[in-house]
Amino acid sequence: MQNIKKYIDQHKDRFLNELIELLKIPSISADSAYKNEVLKTADHIKASLEKAGCENVEICETKGYPIVYGDKIIDKNLPTVLVYGHYDVQPPDPINLWDSPPFEPVIKKTELHPEGAIFARGACDDKGQMYMHVKAMELMTQTNQLPCNVKFMIEGEEEVGSSSLSDFVKENHEKLSNDVILISDTGMIAKDVPSITTGLRGLSYVEVEVTGPNRDLHSGLYGGAVANPINILTKMIASLHDENNHITIPGFYDKVEELSKEERAEMAKAPFSLENYKKALDIDAVYGEAGYSTNERNAIRPTLDVNGIWGGYTGEGAKTVIASQAFAKISMRLVPNQDWKEITELFKKHFESIAPEGVKVKVTPHHGGQGYVTPIDSVGYQAASKAYADTFGKTPIPQRSGGSIPIVSLFEQELKSKTILMGFGLDSDAIHSPNEHFGVWNYFKGIETIPYFYHYFTELNK
Amino acid sequence: MQNIKKYIDQHKDRFLNELIELLKIPSISADSAYKNEVLKTADHIKASLEKAGCENVEICETKGYPIVYGDKIIDKNLPTVLVYGHYDVQPPDPINLWDSPPFEPVIKKTELHPEGAIFARGACDDKGQMYMHVKAMELMTQTNQLPCNVKFMIEGEEEVGSSSLSDFVKENHEKLSNDVILISDTGMIAKDVPSITTGLRGLSYVEVEVTGPNRDLHSGLYGGAVANPINILTKMIASLHDENNHITIPGFYDKVEELSKEERAEMAKAPFSLENYKKALDIDAVYGEAGYSTNERNAIRPTLDVNGIWGGYTGEGAKTVIASQAFAKISMRLVPNQDWKEITELFKKHFESIAPEGVKVKVTPHHGGQGYVTPIDSVGYQAASKAYADTFGKTPIPQRSGGSIPIVSLFEQELKSKTILMGFGLDSDAIHSPNEHFGVWNYFKGIETIPYFYHYFTELNK
Numbered sequence: 001m002q003n004i005k006k007y008i009d010q011h012k013d014r015f016l017n018e019l020i021e022l023l024k025i026p027s028i029s030a031d032s033a034y035k036n037e038v039l040k041t042a043d044h045i046k047a048s049l050e051k052a053g054c055e056n057v058e059i060c061e062t063k064g065y066p067i068v069y070g071d072k073i074i075d076k077n078l079p080t081v082l083v084y085g086h087y088d089v090q091p092p093d094p095i096n097l098w099d100s101p102p103f104e105p106v107i108k109k110t111e112l113h114p115e116g117a118i119f120a121r122g123a124c125d126d127k128g129q130m131y132m133h134v135k136a137m138e139l140m141t142q143t144n145q146l147p148c149n150v151k152f153m154i155e156g157e158e159e160v161g162s163s164s165l166s167d168f169v170k171e172n173h174e175k176l177s178n179d180v181i182l183i184s185d186t187g188m189i190a191k192d193v194p195s196i197t198t199g200l201r202g203l204s205y206v207e208v209e210v211t212g213p214n215r216d217l218h219s220g221l222y223g224g225a226v227a228n229p230i231n232i233l234t235k236m237i238a239s240l241h242d243e244n245n246h247i248t249i250p251g252f253y254d255k256v257e258e259l260s261k262e263e264r265a266e267m268a269k270a271p272f273s274l275e276n277y278k279k280a281l282d283i284d285a286v287y288g289e290a291g292y293s294t295n296e297r298n299a300i301r302p303t304l305d306v307n308g309i310w311g312g313y314t315g316e317g318a319k320t321v322i323a324s325q326a327f328a329k330i331s332m333r334l335v336p337n338q339d340w341k342e343i344t345e346l347f348k349k350h351f352e353s354i355a356p357e358g359v360k361v362k363v364t365p366h367h368g369g370q371g372y373v374t375p376i377d378s379v380g381y382q383a384a385s386k387a388y389a390d391t392f393g394k395t396p397i398p399q400r401s402g403g404s405i406p407i408v409s410l411f412e413q414e415l416k417s418k419t420i421l422m423g424f425g426l427d428s429d430a431i432h433s434p435n436e437h438f439g440v441w442n443y444f445k446g447i448e449t450i451p452y453f454y455h456y457f458t459e460l461n462k
Numbered sequence: 463m464q465n466i467k468k469y470i471d472q473h474k475d476r477f478l479n480e481l482i483e484l485l486k487i488p489s490i491s492a493d494s495a496y497k498n499e500v501l502k503t504a505d506h507i508k509a510s511l512e513k514a515g516c517e518n519v520e521i522c523e524t525k526g527y528p529i530v531y532g533d534k535i536i537d538k539n540l541p542t543v544l545v546y547g548h549y550d551v552q553p554p555d556p557i558n559l560w561d562s563p564p565f566e567p568v569i570k571k572t573e574l575h576p577e578g579a580i581f582a583r584g585a586c587d588d589k590g591q592m593y594m595h596v597k598a599m600e601l602m603t604q605t606n607q608l609p610c611n612v613k614f615m616i617e618g619e620e621e622v623g624s625s626s627l628s629d630f631v632k633e634n635h636e637k638l639s640n641d642v643i644l645i646s647d648t649g650m651i652a653k654d655v656p657s658i659t660t661g662l663r664g665l666s667y668v669e670v671e672v673t674g675p676n677r678d679l680h681s682g683l684y685g686g687a688v689a690n691p692i693n694i695l696t697k698m699i700a701s702l703h704d705e706n707n708h709i710t711i712p713g714f715y716d717k718v719e720e721l722s723k724e725e726r727a728e729m730a731k732a733p734f735s736l737e738n739y740k741k742a743l744d745i746d747a748v749y750g751e752a753g754y755s756t757n758e759r760n761a762i763r764p765t766l767d768v769n770g771i772w773g774g775y776t777g778e779g780a781k782t783v784i785a786s787q788a789f790a791k792i793s794m795r796l797v798p799n800q801d802w803k804e805i806t807e808l809f810k811k812h813f814e815s816i817a818p819e820g821v822k823v824k825v826t827p828h829h830g831g832q833g834y835v836t837p838i839d840s841v842g843y844q845a846a847s848k849a850y851a852d853t854f855g856k857t858p859i860p861q862r863s864g865g866s867i868p869i870v871s872l873f874e875q876e877l878k879s880k881t882i883l884m885g886f887g888l889d890s891d892a893i894h895s896p897n898e899h900f901g902v903w904n905y906f907k908g909i910e911t912i913p914y915f916y917h918y919f920t921e922l923n924k
Contacts, residue, residue, distance in 0.1 A: 030779030091781055094678070160779055187683075201682060205780045214744035216556070218894040220663060220865030221649075223795045224765035225756045227749035230790075231699065231768050238700035241693070282676035285819035287689035294687045303686035306693050307783050308774035313791060317492030317622055318667045318828045319553055320793055320866075321769050321894050328692075329775060331782055333685050357747035366780045403682030404782075432680040432783050 004451055007139050008444055015447065016107070016118070016440065018048070019131050022087075023105040023120040029065060029088035029160045038156050041087045042066045045134075045154050052134045053141030054152060062164035065156030069175070072141070073149045079461045080149035081454060082178035082417070083137075084407070085130025085185065086158030089122035090432045097434035107440065112191070112428055117437040124438035125431035129184035129424060130154060132446035140451050147458040151178060155407075158185075161205070161367025162407045169407075169414045180380040180457060181411050184446060186401050186423030191441065193271055194388040196381065197421035199299065199400035200408055202334030202371035204344045205307075208351060209362040210236070210326045216312075217322040227358030229326040230311045236354055236361075237328060240304055244290035247304050247332075249350045255337040259300055267295060270397055280428065298402035303333040329366075333402060340368035340406075369406015372419070379460045380420040387422075387452035391445060422446075422453065466913055469601050470906055477909065478569070478580070478902065480510070481593050484549075485567040485582040491527060491550035491622045500618050503549045504528045507596075507616050514596045515603030516614060524626030527618030531637070534603070535611045541923045542611040543916060544640035544879070545599075546869070547592030547647065548620035551584035552894045559896035569902065574653070574890055579899040586900035587893035591646035591886060592616060594908035602913050609920040613640060620647075623667070623829025624869045631869075631876045642842040642919060643873050646908060648863050648885030653903065655733060656850040658843065659883035661761065661862035662870060664796030664833035666806045667769075670813060671824040672698070672788045678774075679784040689820030691788040692773045698816055698823075699790060702766055706752035709766050709794075711812045717799040721762055729757060732859055742890065760864035765795040791828075795864060802830035802868075831868015834881070841922045842882040849884075849914035853907060884908075884915065 008015070027041035028034040042059055045068040049057045054070030065088065073080075092102035100106045105120035118128065133152070140146040153176065155165045169176060186197040212229040213222070242248050259267075272295055278286065288297040297303075311326030313319035332347065334340055348363040355361040374381065376398050388396040401421075408419045424446040430436045470477070489503040490496040504521055507530040511519045516532030527550065535542075554564035562568045567582035580590065595614070602608040615638065617627045631638060648659040674691040675684070704710050721729075734757055740748065750759040759765075773788030775781035794809065796802055810825040817823040836843065838860050850858040863883075870881045886908040892898045 030781060031777060090783075091775065091777060091779075093775070093777065097677070159781075203682070203782070205782070212743075212745065215559070215892060215897075216895040217743075218865065219765075219767045219769055219793055220665070220760075220795055221863070221889065221893075222760055223767045223793075223864060224750050224763055225748055225760040225864075226743060226745060227747075228767050230771050231703070231766075234696040234699040234768065234771070235703075237693065237696040241697075281674075281679075281688060283674060283688060283820050285689075286687055287818065287820040288686050298682075298684055298687035301686055303681075304693075305681045305685045305690050305784055306696065306774065307681055307781060308776045308785070309692050309696070309788065310772045310776040312768065312770035313553065313555070314770045314772040314789075315493060315553060315555065317553075318791065318793070319492060319621075319769060319894070320665070320667070321552075322767055323770070326771065327776075329780065331681055331685075331780070333682055356749065358745050358749040401683070402685060402687075403680065427683065430677060431683075432781070433678040435677075 001145065001451065001455060003143050004139065004448055007143055008447055015135050019118065019128060020105045022127050022131060023118070023122055024103055026103045027088045027156065028091050029157050030091050038065050038088060042068055042156055045087050048134050049152055052138040054137065060168060062168055064164040067165060067168050068154045069152065071151040072146065074146060078148040079179040079458060080151060080177065081457065082151045082153060082176060082181045083133045084153050084181055084183045085133065086126045086155050087130065088156045088159050089127065090159050092121045094434060099435055112426065113439040113441065115439065115441045117439045119435055119437040121436055123436050124425040124429040125436065126158065126185045128438040128443055129446065132184060132424065132443060133450060135447045136450035139447065140454065145451065147454050151176065163367060165407055166410050169410060173414065176415055178415060178417050179461065181417055181419040182422065182453065183405065183419055184422050184424060185405055186403065186421045187425035187427060188423055189270060189397060189399060191426065194392040194394055194396035195399045196384050196396045197401045197423055198374050198376060198398040200372040201402055201404050202338055202340045202369055203331060203404040203406055204334060204340045204347065204368040205331040205366040206344060206347060207364045207366060208328050208330060211324060211360045212358060213324055216324050219320040219322045222322055226322065227356060228322050229359055230323055232356060232359050233311065233326040233328060236351065237306060239354060245288055247302065249346050251346050252343065256302060256335055257337045264296065268293065270295065270399055299400035300335055302335050302338060305331055307331050333404065334371050336371040336373050338371065340370055344368060369404055370409035372408045374418055378418050380418055380457065383453050383457035383460055384420050384422050386456045387449050390452050391449040463607065463913065463917065465605050466601065466910055469605055470909055477597050481580065481590060482567045484589050484593060485584055486565055488565045489550045489618065490553050491619050492553050500527050500550060504530055504618055507549050510596050511614055514600040516599065522630060524630055526626040529627060529630050530616045531614065533613040534608065536608060540610040541641040541920055542613060542639065543919065544613045544615060544638060544643045545595045546643055546645050547595060547616050548588045548618065549592065549616055550618040550621050551589065552621050554583045556896060561897055574888065575901040575903065577901065577903045579901045581897055581899040583898055585898050586887040586891040587898065588620065588647045590900040590905055591908065594646060594886065594905060595912060597909045598912035601909065602916065607913065609916050613638065625829060627869055628872050631872060635876065638877055640877060640879050641923065643879055643881040644884065644915065645867065645881055646884050646886060647867055648865065648883045649887035649889060650885055651732060651859060651861065653888065656854040656856055656858035657861045658846050658858045659863045659885055660836050660838060660860040662834045663864055663866050664800055664802045664831055665793060665866040665868055666796060666802045666809065666830040667793040667828040668806060668809060669826045669828060670790050670792060673786060673822045674820060675786055678786050681782040681784045684784055688784065689818060690784050691821055692785055694818060694821050695773065695788040695790060698813065699768060701816060707750055709764065711808050713808050714805065718764060718797055719799045726758065730755065732757065732861055761862035762797055764797050764800060766792065768792050795866065796833050798833040798835050800833065802832055806830060831866055832871035834870045836880055840880050842880050842919065845915050845919035845922055846882050846884050848918045849911050852914050853911040
């Protein structure tokens with residue numbers, strides 16, 4: 001497979017420019033103001049798949065944003081790889097913290113990326129990593145070395161819960177039938193430490209609303225005599241963790257999968273520097289559940305984080321007011337065996353139960369998904385491992401990610417196939433944050449590694 | 463003094479229209495975007511004072527917004543009344559909760575105000591109540607019955623701490639010398655229960671900032687492993703009250719004036735219906751410091767209220783982010799003997815001390831002021847009491863207000879004179895809230911009552 005590097009070298013600039021064009025479209029699925037841009041992005045993906053050699057490319061309408069499908073079936077007797085990715089992106093705010101506009105991609109050199117990195121919202125999550133697969137597809141078809149069947153399924157609602165995708169998958173078992181699902185929407189430990197994500201956390205995302213008096217009140221005339229919804233909300237949220245940072249929701253830990261000493265010892269082998277971690281975040285100490293290491297806290301343990309809070313006067317200067325209402329967006333990361341719908345119910349029941357007299361509380365579930373673990377002895381994992389070994393010169397390390405791709409467990413349930421998470425991003429890529437970027441080196445390394453996966457996956461299935 | 467009612471009847475419509483014109487100017491001192499409007503309002507006040515018969519009217523420049531001064535000295539041997547008021551207003555947000563635009567005054571009938579009420583920001587606090595004094599001045603000069611000397615001092619920074627006014631007062635003892643200070647910036651118990659405010663609470667207003675990681679983080683990849691500034695802020699704020707709703711800041715209560723059984727029994731005589739109070743606010747229960755009644759909680763006890771909180775993603779939909787920073791605006795209402803600067807220091811010291819590892823905390827004091835109590839045996843109080851008795855047919859009840867007019871204690875300290883708080887507003891006027899209004903009946907009743915105060919104050923000083 002010598003001509004892979006050659007083909008990439010010949011088309012480097014075009015591969016970069018095509019991704020940059022894709023990144024210019026602000027496909028923010030969470031904000032309906034960008035509806036037309038999201039739809040425009042779906043058309044863009046359709047054209048890209050056709051150009052890459054896919055057949056039967058179509059824009060599949062849904063209740064929400066469309067799913068772009070395309071395939072190339074070369075022989076029904078050969079295995080089929082289903083590639084999943086998403087073309088929507090997170091909102092870019094806080095805008096003022098970006099060094100360059102989020103939808104005007106620029107390539108800048110950084111300490112970690114002397115070859116340059118593409119700065120833009122979606123550069124890594126997931127436009128950049130998804131587009132690696134489109135270009136790898138082009139490479140394999142143009143160089144006549146596509147060894148098996150391929151199906152692409154690229155959605156536009158991953159950042160808002162993939163609700164339409166789940167219906168689509170349930171209704172299209174035949175169309176989506178495959179032998180393995182391949183996703184690049186995660187990261188690796190370091191540029192010189194390849195890793196394969198073998199676990200994902202589940203998610204339950206809710207919004208809470210605390211209502212006190214029927215109108216904003218003067219804090220002098222009423223202060224001290226009525227329940228202040230903001231003070232109450234802070235009390236309620238604070239009570240959700242105890243002094244050991246355990247979550248206090250009754251039943252929350254009942255189904256949590258506890259890892260064995262051996263498994264935890266295995267995890268602890270992954271290279272990790274607490275000093276560098278703190279330095280990178282400019283914090284003087286880490287913080288979390290008592291009895292667990294940093295890597296355990298954000299991989300094998302569930303969490304409860306406030307993602308946003310607002311209420312009262314937040315403008316310039318001072319306003320002496322008691323707000324009528326206070327709000328918060330709260331998400332819980334779940335681990336395998338915790339059921340997100342059950343956890344959402346437990347949260348709702350508990351949160352409503354701790355509301356004091358004098359306020360009304362409303363809990364609105366947003367979305368969620370189950371956690372996931374994949375075995376390292378599967379054909380898919382072995383194929384991925386060999387692919388990394390060839391292109392990185394090192395066997396990749398299996399690792400649990402703290403993130404969530406809720407749809408993965410649904411894939412297994414509906415399509416009866418395992419997912420392989422081949423991520424090429426880095427922790428420092430700042431996904432979901434200002435100045436998100438993706439290393440040019442990582443982008444091309446991904447395009448180079450993917451064909452090897454197809455090769456070994458086909459081989460190992462013979 | 464028969465012709466008072468007559469003069470008011472003759473000029474009713476003009477008195478209303480002039481106030482409406484004044485209310486149309488959005489003089490929001492807290493928001494620098496309205497700077498020109500605030501300055502325009504000062505010019506408007508200057509013209510009004512001249513029209514009302516004041517002399518030596520001038521716009522006194524300050525570091526901040528100007529103070530409008532005017533006087534009428536008829537005889538150096540007669541007593542002098544210094545009228546204080548403010549022409550700035552609170553921000554109107556949340557705008558969407560107003561039934562009519564805050565700066566497009568409309569007169570609407572309500573259950574409490576069958577004669578109609580003027581709906582606009584500042585209608586009661588304090589443009590409407592301040593303008594009663596301007597019109598009373600016009601009345602007394604036009605009908606040749608101004609019995610003593612008058613000085614007006616109308617400022618534009620009351621809603622943001624009156625910082626320029628305090629300098630102005632310190633530098634102008636001679637110019638502002640007086641025998642009593644008269645202010646209408648408070649309320650009365652009910653339309654048929656006149657009252658005079660004999661106490662005000664002090665204020666300490668601060669802004670807090672909690673900073674965790676140096677950038678917003680993905681809540682999956684980092685959740686559970688780093689201190690979430692919003693979760694931490696809620697924990698810190700929640701800890702500021704104990705289970706009895708006592709404030710936990712060390713030393714906070716050290717200087718709090720404790721009222722005697724007798725004084726509390728006297729207070730308890732003021733007409734008050736807890737049922738109506740809860741009904742008016744649509745709350746199922748009141749909430750506050752254990753061991754005190756609702757009227758005590760918002761009058762003779764100090765408080766700590768969050769006036770605003772914000773952090774993370776507050777837009778539509780869901781964003782799985784751990785914010786780098788979280789913020790809150792917090793104000794404490796203080797009672798006589800508590801020193802606001804000392805309390806601000808105690809808060810700062812305590813709040814910084816409870817910050818856990820992993821975050822940095824910043825406390826920025828906004829502004830503040832001392833509490834105030836006035837004796838009911840002073841000449842000023844007696845004159846006000848007789849004035850109400852004449853126009854309402856009832857002796858007014860002395861009452862403590864939970865609000866703050868920080869400048870009042872400074873007046874006493876610098877000008878060595880007592881302040882009489884003749885308020886004509888009602889609790890239901892919704893000051894600082896959407897749909898602020900001021901009863902037309904109250905407006906004219908104020909204009910009618912004020913000349914009687916001048917009359918009795920001059921008489922009692924003979």
